[in-house]
Structures are given as structure tokens and as C-alpha cells.
Amino acid sequence: xxxxxxxxxxxxxxxxxxxxxxxxxxxxxxxxxxxxxxxxxxxxxxxxxxxxxxxxxxxxxxxxxxxxxxxxxxxxxxxxxxxxxxxxxxxxxxxxxxxxxxxxxxxxxxxxxxxxxxxxxxxxxxxxxxxxxxxxxxxxxxxxxxxxxxxxxxxxxxxxxxxxxxxxxxxxxxxxxxxxxxxxxxxxxxxxxxxxxxxxxxxxxxxxxxxxxxxxxxxxxxxxxxxxxxxxxxxxxxxxxxxxxxxxxxxxxxxxxxxxxxxxxxxxxxxxxxxxxxxxxxxxxxxxxxxxxxxxxxxxxxxxxxxxxxxxxxxxxxxxxxxxxxxxxxxxxxxxxxxxxxxxxxxxxxxxxxxxx
Amino acid sequence: xxxxxxxxxxxxxxxxxxxxxxxxxxxxxxxxxxxxxxxxxxxxxxxxxxxxxxxxxxxxxxxxxxxxxxxxxxxxxxxxxxxxxxxxxxxxxxxxxxxxxxxxxxxxxxxxxxxxxxxxxxxxxxxxxxxxxxxxxxxxxxxxxxxxxxxxxxxxxxxxxxxxxxxxxxxxxxxxxxxxxxxxxxxxxxxxxxxxxxxxxxxxxxxxxxxxxxxxxxxxxxxxxxxxxxxxxxxxxxxxxxxxxxxxxxxxxxxxxxxxxxxxxxxxxxxxxxxxxxxxxxxxxxxxxxxxxxxxxxxxxxxxxxxxxxxxxxxxxxxxxxxxxxxxxxxxxxxxxxxxxxxxxxxxxxxxxxxxx
Ligand SMILES: Cc1ncc(COP(=O)(O)O)c(C=O)c1O
Ligand SMILES: Cc1ncc(COP(=O)(O)O)c(C=O)c1O
Numbered sequence: 001x002x003x004x005x006x007x008x009x010x011x012x013x014x015x016x017x018x019x020x021x022x023x024x025x026x027x028x029x030x031x032x033x034x035x036x037x038x039x040x041x042x043x044x045x046x047x048x049x050x051x052x053x054x055x056x057x058x059x060x061x062x063x064x065x066x067x068x069x070x071x072x073x074x075x076x077x078x079x080x081x082x083x084x085x086x087x088x089x090x091x092x093x094x095x096x097x098x099x100x101x102x103x104x105x106x107x108x109x110x111x112x113x114x115x116x117x118x119x120x121x122x123x124x125x126x127x128x129x130x131x132x133x134x135x136x137x138x139x140x141x142x143x144x145x146x147x148x149x150x151x152x153x154x155x156x157x158x159x160x161x162x163x164x165x166x167x168x169x170x171x172x173x174x175x176x177x178x179x180x181x182x183x184x185x186x187x188x189x190x191x192x193x194x195x196x197x198x199x200x201x202x203x204x205x206x207x208x209x210x211x212x213x214x215x216x217x218x219x220x221x222x223x224x225x226x227x228x229x230x231x232x233x234x235x236x237x238x239x240x241x242x243x244x245x246x247x248x249x250x251x252x253x254x255x256x257x258x259x260x261x262x263x264x265x266x267x268x269x270x271x272x273x274x275x276x277x278x279x280x281x282x283x284x285x286x287x288x289x290x291x292x293x294x295x296x297x298x299x300x301x302x303x304x305x306x307x308x309x310x311x312x313x314x315x316x317x318x319x320x321x322x323x324x325x326x327x328x329x330x331x332x333x334x335x336x337x338x339x340x341x342x343x344x345x346x347x348x349x350x351x352x353x354x355x356x357x
Numbered sequence: 358x359x360x361x362x363x364x365x366x367x368x369x370x371x372x373x374x375x376x377x378x379x380x381x382x383x384x385x386x387x388x389x390x391x392x393x394x395x396x397x398x399x400x401x402x403x404x405x406x407x408x409x410x411x412x413x414x415x416x417x418x419x420x421x422x423x424x425x426x427x428x429x430x431x432x433x434x435x436x437x438x439x440x441x442x443x444x445x446x447x448x449x450x451x452x453x454x455x456x457x458x459x460x461x462x463x464x465x466x467x468x469x470x471x472x473x474x475x476x477x478x479x480x481x482x483x484x485x486x487x488x489x490x491x492x493x494x495x496x497x498x499x500x501x502x503x504x505x506x507x508x509x510x511x512x513x514x515x516x517x518x519x520x521x522x523x524x525x526x527x528x529x530x531x532x533x534x535x536x537x538x539x540x541x542x543x544x545x546x547x548x549x550x551x552x553x554x555x556x557x558x559x560x561x562x563x564x565x566x567x568x569x570x571x572x573x574x575x576x577x578x579x580x581x582x583x584x585x586x587x588x589x590x591x592x593x594x595x596x597x598x599x600x601x602x603x604x605x606x607x608x609x610x611x612x613x614x615x616x617x618x619x620x621x622x623x624x625x626x627x628x629x630x631x632x633x634x635x636x637x638x639x640x641x642x643x644x645x646x647x648x649x650x651x652x653x654x655x656x657x658x659x660x661x662x663x664x665x666x667x668x669x670x671x672x673x674x675x676x677x678x679x680x681x682x683x684x685x686x687x688x689x690x691x692x693x694x695x696x697x698x699x700x701x702x703x704x705x706x707x708x709x710x711x712x713x714x
Contacts, residue, residue, distance in 0.1 A: 067556025200557015
């Protein structure tokens with residue numbers, strides 16, 4: 001582990017905390033942030049917790065021009081005993097390092113990053129909201145900060161963690177969404193950056209999302225970039241379908257994000273002896289299953305919503321309504337179990353949660 | 358045209374100008390920069406020329422997380438009469454707006470942007486280097502600045518122009534480069550962002566470039582993302598081949614950048630009655646032509662080098678040496694003519710140059 005002490009500079013003023021019912025994802029941030037710098041020849045250095053504040057960057061910094069950046073997303077939860085815990089945070093830092101590798105960003109020390117995160121959360125502990133379904137969203141990210149316009153990996157970086165209290169995703173119970181299968185635009189392709197959590201993938205998605213949003217669909221379901229035939233994933237969720245009693249999800253093929261919720265769900269299903277398969281899934285197969293009355297459920301999985309049941313699919317003007325637009329049984333059970341583990345109301349047989357302090 | 362005055366705040370100190378032989382692309386910037394802000398409901402506003410200075414941005418700004426950013430690259434040249442001129446700058450702002458469209462960034466007023474650029478160049482006129490082959494590199498770019506972690510188009514942006522004096526690209530005459538045909542990684546695919554000048558495309562390219570650099574190749578030649586079969590473009594250049602007396606270049610297929618040098622070269626070749634074709638070109642076709650002794654020349658085209666002759670290609674461990682590794686005749690003629698127009702030593706029959714002041 002990186003043998004460095006984290007310098008702490010506490011904020012002299014504290015921002016007022018918002019009401020639990022007014023929490024808005026990603027708009028308000030806690031009193032502090034973690035920063036660590038990298039410089040070629042020097043490595044990662046100067047880890048510190050400082051008051052949340054603007055970054056001062058030269059306009060020629062690599063991140064502004066060539067998108068050399070990676071990020072993560074996870075949450076801290078308060079248990080009924082008032083303890084704060086994280087959900088599989090080591091998986092996030094592992095994935096951050098895989099993203100780093102693809103983006104030619106230097107590796108971070110995962111253990112040290114987790115220590116830094118725990119310290120930051122414990123300092124801003126009062127910011128973890130306690131109302132049902134609320135949590136503290138955690139955003140670690142790395143940006144390339146060398147002031148140089150050459151197209152080359154940056155020689156300087158900043159690793160930063162910021163945190164934002166978020167309200168309950170579902171205020172009136174699990175709410176199925178309408179999803180449009182995207183036929184023109186593409187998010188990424190094998191050999192590209194799809195497996196990495198990097199800005200460019202999300203920038204590429206905005207256009208399709210805007211168009212489908214105008215049609216009343218809340219998310220876009222991406223097909224593969226090669227043949228526009230196979231299901232990849234949704235905006236910020238992996239996809240699962242329940243067909244004829246079996247749960248299926250696209251295999252990790254190099255172009256979809258290796259979701260941590262996805263992995264947890266596969267483990268849970270196996271634990272329950274529910275048949276689950278990771279494989280290539282064509283959108284035609286899903287539409288055929290629907291036509292034959294065998295498409296029982298569909299849902300997205302991700303840190304934000306945990307489970308997002310799909311009530312309707314649209315592909316090339318053909319609509320499919322799932323489970324009468326209602327949340328399915330397995331979606332509900334997965335949601336209840338996973339959130340139960342996260343909030344400490346259910347046992348944690350897999351050792352997924354990590355206490356802070 | 359946007360009816361707004363550009364506020365000018367001149368720098369009280371001037372940085373020393375570097376020696377002509379010490380100029381390094383994109384590391385040193387002129388005394389001033391142009392900035393203009395956008396806010397939803399308000400549009401683009403507050404255009405100003407200010408001393409070159411760091412940007413102060415909230416760590417949650419969209420650009421740091423979701424790569425919503427576009428840029429351009431062009432140059433200002435000093436003519437033998439001491440006049441400063443730009444090369445087809447309107448094409449750059451047109452392309453910037455096409456990039457904006459793909460990235461869901463609001464359109465800029467192209468005419469106004471050109472006025473702003475001219476004003477900035479004229480204020481920093483002393484920074485346009487005069488030694489042979491030198492120029493002032495101009496980098497307009499737009500970054501998404503809303504402090505919000507939601508994956509959605511930003512409601513705030515900054516449009517910025519910075520400028521950097523650059524040395525001669527070729528110090529000892531046109532110098533052929535060695536290029537590796539990339540077989541694993543992919544830059545983009547149809548339906549993606551390849552046609553836009555946006556950070557993510559360049560971030561995606563770093564890994565392959567690093568690997569081929571270690572093998573001694575200076576650039577990567579991208580194949581299409583779908584079949585890994587057709588020639589797309591090089592790092593920051595479009596590709597041309599001369600085969601059996603005919604010049605061929607990949608057609609604009611939605612995944613390659615619409616290079617302004619590319620367009621100028623096609624026009625020049627037509628003007629000279631040299632046969633030129635824009636079409637799909639497989640890498641196999643190029644290798645076959647080489648085997649049959651019909652591959653006469655290959656070159657990349659872009660603002661930085663204008664023409665970059667290719668002396669060697671490597672594809673799947675198979676090497677092809679072109680024109681004995683020397684610069685070909687058409688490459689040389691195109692280079693001399695285009696740079697002649699840019700520096701005002703050759704007539705400009707197409708009206709491509711635009712005087713500053
Ligand atoms: C593109 C994409 N796919 C899937 C996911 C789900 O991943 P996780 O379950 O780790 O949150 C996310 C969200 O993080 C994402 O951005
Ligand atoms: C990916 C890419 N292709 C091609 C080019 C060449 O374009 P232009 O001739 O307009 O400089 C560039 C450079 O700007 C580029 O970045």
C-alpha cells in the first residue's frame with residue numbers, strides 16, 4: 001500500500017444540509033473532497049482532504065481537449081444502527097484501474113484509495129442521509145492535467161473524490177421505465193473504450209438519448225456497433241431478461257461495462273438456484289420471446305437504481321409491453337435483497353459490505 | 358451575426374517570445390485568450406479577450422466526467438509581406454458546429470467566431486513566428502461546464518480560443534513516417550463520434566498509439582470498426598494513396614474526420630487533372646497494389662504537417678516499404694503548393710486564405 005499520510009484541511013464553514021425530500025442527484029456536494037496528484041517521475045503524491053472547491057486548470061490541459069479521463073460511481077448507506085457502509089468498493093477501484101489501463105492513465109493503489117475514501121466519508125459522515133432509500137453518492141475520477149496540446153498520454157493527473165447526497169430513486173415503489181432500442185447511433189464497439197468508464201462513452205450517448213427522450217423514452221438500449229443486432233446495455237445500466245423461467249444477460253464481450261450490480265445479481269441468482277446465463281442475446285430473440293409470450297421480465301441494473309424494471313421496449317416502431325407494464329417478481333426480489341444488504345436490513349452472505357470507521 | 362461587442366482586457370505583462378528554433382507545439386501560449394459563455398435560456402454571451410489564464414471550474418463540471426467537449430485546430434501564417442493570414446478558417450467553424458451537433462452542444466455563430474479569432478490574432482500578432490515553416494497554432498474548443506453529475510447535455514458551456522507558436526514541422530525537408538495498421542483497437546465506428554472532433558476519439562486512440570510507438574511506428578492507421586478491413590484514417594490525418602497513377606482516399610463514410618487539408622488536396626488534384634477517387638479502400642487492396650509494384654505513394658494530410666509522406670506500412674507483421682522510403686513526387690508537389698498558398702508565396706486561385714486586420 002502507498003505509504004503516505006493523508007493531509008486533512010477541514011473546512012471552516014459547513015454548508016447547510018438539504019431536506020431529505022429535496023435531495024437531487026449530483027447537484028449538491030459535501031463539505032470536503034479528496035485530491036491526489038500524479039506527475040511522471042514522481043508518481044502519485046500529496047494525498048489530501050480539503051474543503052470542496054473549484055479546480056484551477058490551464059486551458060491547455062489534456063482533459064479539455066482529448067478526453068483522457070476515467071470515473072467511478074458508488075454509494076455509502078446508513079444502516080438502521082446508524083453505521084455507514086459501502087457496497088463492494090474494492091470492485092470500483094479495481095474497475096477504475098482497468099479503465100486506467102485502457103486510457104493509458106497510471107494505476108492507482110486500490111487499497112490506499114479505499115482508505116482515502118473511508119477517511120473522506122467519515123469526515124463528511126453527517127452528509128450521509130438517513131431517510132429511507134437515500135444514500136451518499138460517491139464519485140472518484142481521474143483527469144489528465146498536463147498543459148500540453150499534443151495527442152499523447154498526459155504526464156500529469158489528478159485523482160479526486162467528490163460526494164453528493166441523493167434521494168430515494170423510487171419514491172412510490174419500483175417504477176418500470178420505457179426503453180428505446182437504438183438503431184442508428186452507437187455507443188462503442190469491440191476494440192473501443194466500451195469496457196472502460198470514460199467520458200467519451202457518455203458523450204457519445206447524449207445524441208441518441210436526446211432523440212429518444214423527445215419520443216417519451218427514458219433510456220436507450222444499445223445494440224452492438226458491428227451488426228446492430230445484439231443487446232449490449234442501457235445508458236448506465238446492464239440489461240437482464242427473464243425468458244421462459246431463465247434469466248439471461250449479455251456476456252462481457254469487451255464492449256459493455258462490467259457492472260458491479262450485474263455481477264452481484266448473477267451471484268444472487270445462482271445462490272437462489274435461479275437459472276442464469278451470460279451469453280450473446282440478439283434483439284430478435286427478445287422480440288420473438290415476447291411474441292411467444294415467453295418474455296416474462298426485463299430489467300436494468302446499476303448503482304443508481306439498483307434494479308430498473310422495464311415496462312416497454314420500442315425497436316423500429318415495434319412496441320413490446322412487458323408483464324403488463326408492471327414490475328416483475330424476480331425484479332422485485334432482487335431489488336429487495338440487494339437494497340436490504342446495502343442498508344444492512346438483510347444478511348450479507350457474500351461479505352459485500354464494508355463498514356466506514 | 359451575433360450582435361455583441363468583444364470586451365478586451367489586455368495583459369499588463371508580456372511573456373518573452375521563444376527563439377524560432379525552440380518552438381514546441383502546444384506547450385507555450387500567447388498572452389491572450391478568447392472566452393465566451395453559454396447558459397441555457399441566455400445563449401452565448403459575454404465574449405471577451407482576456408490575459409491567458411487558468412480556468413476555475415467546479416470538480417463536478419460535465420467535461421471532467423462525461424467528455425462533452427469539441428475542438429478545432431488551424432493556423433495563422435505570416436506572408437513575405439509581413440501580413441498575417443488564416444487558411445479556410447470558416448471551414449473549421451463549420452466543422453466545429455457539426456461536432457457540436459453530434460455532441461449536443463449549442464451551435465455557435467460561425468461569423469462571429471471568425472471575427473473574435475481575427476481580433477485575438479491581431480492583438481497577439483507579435484506571436485505569429487516569422488521563420489520559415491513556422492506558424493501560430495490556433496485551438497478553439499468548447500467544454501461543458503454545468504456543475505452536475507447527471508448524464509445529460511450540459512446547460513452551460515465555455516467557448517475558448519488559445520494559441521501557441523509552432524516551429525517548422527519538417528526541419529530537413531519532407532520526412533516520410535512509418536505507420537502501423539491497427540488490428541486490435543478501434544477508434545470509432547459508424548454511428549459513433551468519428552466524424553466529430555471530440556475528446557473521446559483521441560482518448561480512445563492513446564492505447565494503440567502507445568503500443569505501436571514502442572515498436573518504432575510513429576502513427577497508427579485505423580481500420581473500420583466493423584470489419585477491420587477498410588482504411589479509415591491516421592491519428593490526426595486523413596490518408597491518401599497513389600496507385601497506378603491514380604490518387605485514392607477513403608470516402609467520408611460517417612466515421613472519419615472531414616479533414617480540411619483532405620478537401621483542399623482533392624480540389625488541387627482535380628485542378629491539376631490528376632485522377633482522384635473518394636471510395637472505400639480495403640487494406641488488402643493496398644497490400645496487393647504494393648505486391649504488384651503499383652503502390653506509388655502514400656501520405657497523410659492534416660493541419661499540423663500538411664502532407665506527411667508514408668515510407669513504411671506494417672500490417673499483421675507484414676512490412677511494405679513505399680517509394681524506397683523516400684518522399685514521392687505528388688506528395689512533394691502538394692506540400693509545396695499548399696504551404697505556398699498558406700504562406701502567400703503561391704497564388705491562391707480558390708480564395709482559401711483570409712487576411713487578419
Ligand atoms: C455504461 C454503464 N453500464 C452499466 C453500469 C452499471 O454498473 P454498476 O452496476 O457498477 O453501477 C453503469 C453505471 O455505473 C454504466 O455507466
Ligand atoms: C482524426 C483526424 N483526422 C484528420 C485530421 C485532419 O484534419 P485537417 O486537415 O482539418 O487538419 C485531423 C486533424 O485535425 C484529425 O484529428
